[in-house]
Amino acid sequence: MPETEVSNPIFARLFDRFAAKDKGRGEDALRRELLAGLSGRVIEVGPGNGINFEHFPSTVDELLAVEPEPYLRRAAEETARRLDLEIRVVAGTAEAIPAEDESVDAVVVAGVLCSVPDQDAALREFRRVLRPGGELRFYEHVRSRRPGFARYQDATALVWPRLMGGCRPNLDTLGTIERSGFRVSSCRGFGFPDGARIYPVAPRILGVARVE
Numbered sequence: 312m313p314e315t316e317v318s319n320p321i322f323a324r325l326f327d328r329f330a331a332k333d334k335g336r337g338e339d340a341l342r343r344e345l346l347a348g349l350s351g352r353v354i355e356v357g358p359g360n361g362i363n364f365e366h367f368p369s370t371v372d373e374l375l376a377v378e379p380e381p382y383l384r385r386a387a388e389e390t391a392r393r394l395d396l397e398i399r400v401v402a403g404t405a406e407a408i409p410a411e412d413e414s415v416d417a418v419v420v421a422g423v424l425c426s427v428p429d430q431d432a433a434l435r436e437f438r439r440v441l442r443p444g445g446e447l448r449f450y451e452h453v454r455s456r457r458p459g460f461a462r463y464q465d466a467t468a469l470v471w472p473r474l475m476g477g478c479r480p481n482l483d484t485l486g487t488i489e490r491s492g493f494r495v496s497s498c499r500g501f502g503f504p505d506g507a508r509i510y511p512v513a514p515r516i517l518g519v520a521r522v523e
């Protein structure tokens with residue numbers, strides 16, 4: 312049986328606070344950009360407390376949210392109820408998604424690929440559940456292209472994952488997506504929040520990749 316649960320009780324309880332802070336800094340616009348134009352059957356992997364739910368367009372017919380952390384899964388269920396949205400929230404991980412092969416039009420991840428223990432396995436699993444031509448929508452923080460800042464991220468990576476639920480600040484996630492049988496059709500890089508100087512997870516990418 313594949314693992315469906317990841318327990319990060321302390322991080323899970325702090326998540327609301329971080330998320331609210333970033334919302335106040337204008338992150339909602341990025342989340343809307345991430346989800347714009349989606350339709351059909353969609354899976355969001357690692358939705359946390361359901362922070363993206365309100366931004367999914369109404370053209371999405373079916374949304375399955377796969378969240379391995381029990382506290383966050385309950386919070387995501389509560390968000391779906393509060394928004395009166397029909398979203399199925401289930402246990403599972405990026406590496407073992409409870410869905411049939413080639414069954415969905417899009418997979419969405421936001422701030423998740425930094426935390427999965429094996430990015431290659433997760434991306435293989437995304438390709439398995441996506442229909443041919445299906446989309447991976449991603450909004451992730453990544454390793455900086457500036458060597459000095461990347462070295463700083465490497466140093467913070469010695470402690471950051473222990474405080475932040477396994478999140479690694481120094482991964483070349485775009486490179487891994489490109490090497491995993493996806494064709495990146497759009498991607499932009501930027502810093503968030505604006506003007507952050509020492510925040511190790513400020514360098515970010517937002518884009519779309521398609522199954523080749």
Ligand SMILES: C[S@@+](CC[C@H](N)C(=O)[O-])C[C@H]1O[C@@H](n2cnc3c(N)ncnc32)[C@H](O)[C@@H]1O
Pocket residue numbers: 317330356357358359360362363377378379380383403404405406420421422423426427428
């Ligand atoms: C930083 S939070 C991001 C939450 C939300 N997606 C957002 O946009 O803010 C990381 C999320 O990834 C989830 N996660 C951690 N390991 C995972 C795994 N192996 N598979 C799927 N999700 C995972 C965590 O439980 C948490 O919900």
